[in-house]
Amino acid sequence: MNIDSTPTAEPIARLIQEFNELPGIGPKSAQRLTYHVLRAPADKADALADAIKAVKEKLSLCSLCLNITDSQPCAICRDEERDHTTICVVEEPIDILSLERTRKYKGLYHVLHGVIAPADGIGPDELKIKDLLSRLNAGQVTEVILATNPNLEGEATAMYLQRLIAPLGIRLTRLARGLPYGGDLEYADDVTLSRALEGRQDM
Amino acid sequence: MTAPRVYQTEAIIIKRTKLGEADRILTLCTPALGKLKAVAKGTRRPQSKLGGHVELLTHSLLMLARGRNLDIITQAQTIDDFLPLKDNLERVSRGLYISELVDSFTAERMEDRRLFNLLLDTLHQLSQAEDGELVLRYFELHLLERLGYRPRLQQCASCGSSLQPAANYFSSSQGGALCHDCAYQEPIARPLSLNALKVLRLWQDSDYATASRVRMKPELSSELEQVLREYIKYLLERQLKSTAWLDKLRQESQQANS
Ligand SMILES: [Zn+2]
Numbered sequence: 001m002n003i004d005s006t007p008t009a010e011p012i013a014r015l016i017q018e019f020n021e022l023p024g025i026g027p028k029s030a031q032r033l034t035y036h037v038l039r040a041p042a043d044k045a046d047a048l049a050d051a052i053k054a055v056k057e058k059l060s061l062c063s064l065c066l067n068i069t070d071s072q073p074c075a076i077c078r079d080e081e082r083d084h085t086t087i088c089v090v091e092e093p094i095d096i097l098s099l100e101r102t103r104k105y106k107g108l109y110h111v112l113h114g115v116i117a118p119a120d121g122i123g124p125d126e127l128k129i130k131d132l133l134s135r136l137n138a139g140q141v142t143e144v145i146l147a148t149n150p151n152l153e154g155e156a157t158a159m160y161l162q163r164l165i166a167p168l169g170i171r172l173t174r175l176a177r178g179l180p181y182g183g184d185l186e187y188a189d190d191v192t193l194s195r196a197l198e199g200r201q202d203m
Numbered sequence: 204m205t206a207p208r209v210y211q212t213e214a215i216i217i218k219r220t221k222l223g224e225a226d227r228i229l230t231l232c233t234p235a236l237g238k239l240k241a242v243a244k245g246t247r248r249p250q251s252k253l254g255g256h257v258e259l260l261t262h263s264l265l266m267l268a269r270g271r272n273l274d275i276i277t278q279a280q281t282i283d284d285f286l287p288l289k290d291n292l293e294r295v296s297r298g299l300y301i302s303e304l305v306d307s308f309t310a311e312r313m314e315d316r317r318l319f320n321l322l323l324d325t326l327h328q329l330s331q332a333e334d335g336e337l338v339l340r341y342f343e344l345h346l347l348e349r350l351g352y353r354p355r356l357q358q359c360a361s362c363g364s365s366l367q368p369a370a371n372y373f374s375s376s377q378g379g380a381l382c383h384d385c386a387y388q389e390p391i392a393r394p395l396s397l398n399a400l401k402v403l404r405l406w407q408d409s410d411y412a413t414a415s416r417v418r419m420k421p422e423l424s425s426e427l428e429q430v431l432r433e434y435i436k437y438l439l440e441r442q443l444k445s446t447a448w449l450d451k452l453r454q455e456s457q458q459a460n461s
């Protein structure tokens with residue numbers, strides 16, 4: 001079907017336009033998606049519309065850990081089975097998914113929503129650092145695990161947090177930085193290798 | 204003669220931005236090709252072979268393949284990782300500041316070997332120096348010189364008369380020191396102490412080893428920082444973003460020590 005020559009009903013044109021604005025979707029894909037929706041059963045189309053609406057209407061940031069949640073506080077912060085004396089600090093909500101997949105960690109989280117990136121104008125005030133400090137000042141937490149990424153900004157952010165947290169007398173740990181599983185010693189850079197040596201463990 | 208499809212260059216990584224799922228676009232400072240942007244594929248995955256070899260503020264030997272748009276980094280080997288710089292928050296922040304300076308002031312693909320060497324030397328100095336602020340001022344002054352903005356400090360930048368050995372003025376728009384008479388007609392000129400003038404003159408015409416012997420009181424150090432910061436802001440027509448972070452770090456460490 002050539003939509004350029006046939007007059008397109010306004011709702012169709014509108015949906016094509018909306019799809020076209022999504023990342024990675026060109027005009028051709030936008031047309032294909034639109035006609036897919038058009039042909040789909042009504043309940044399928046409703047489900048899609050509801051899912052999109054729910055993302056915007058029902059999700060917010062957890063008042064405690066600032067993870068994305070549909071309840072206040074989030075399921076992790078509410079869970080009495082978890083260890084409420086340990087907080088793992090991560091850059092983004094998606095990092096929580098990775099850590100949860102391991103099923104090894106039973107404490108709580110705190111999402112910074114970014115890292116210190118001076119040249120992008122992102123400093124501590126742009127991150128959820130004040131929220132972290134007020135959680136720590138509440139007194140229940142005995143260990144903070146810094147799980148920012150092992151790259152320059154992640155390390156700088158960890159060093160900065162260390163300055164702020166050290167005076168509180170709370171145990172502070174950093175995720176071990178070393179060789180990636182499936183990686184090859186030959187290709188490891190010196191920084192990774194020296195960190196891996198520092199973090200070596202008895203067998 | 205056509206350019207070869209693959210080529211090798213030394214580079215200092217001065218900026219990186221995310222591209223798609225796992226790639227990055229790196230901004231490189233190189234000796235023969237000037238500043239250039241290149242793609243590093245898969246570097247956000249832990250198993251990436253490029254990994255730390257293409258981390259910010261790293262001096263590496265890179266192999267690149269010409270791409271349709273941006274060239275693509277195919278191999279990387281670290282020459283210097285500047286670990287002592289990266290392990291200290293003040294030092295690494297200063298390193299990021301000079302990277303932003305170089306990125307802001309240079310155009311792509313303009314060969315400048317001396318600028319590359321200045322950047323490399325400065326990263327080494329920042330890794331060791333006790334007075335990191337001095338390293339930054341020396342770098343700013345010599346970067347400006349490389350770019351053709353050498354401040355005029357021997358005579359008045361406006362009328363050319365010799366400057367009195369007393370407090371004078373500095374004008375960003377005139378690009379140098381001003382005598383009293385000229386300063387009255389230049390509303391944005393700022394006072395410049397005699398000590399600041401002397402130190403700027405010395406740094407301008409000496410190598411780093413000589414320049415680094417200067418011992419500054421905090422007031423003088425802060426005056427020189429303000430003079431050069433205003434001048435840079437005037438030339439770029441904007442404030443560099445990382446200055447806010449440098450200011451915050453310093454303010455917080457002063458509070459912690461008081
Ligand atoms: Zn929560």
Ligand SMILES: [Zn+2]
Binds near residue numbers: 360361363364381383
């Ligand atoms: Zn004059």
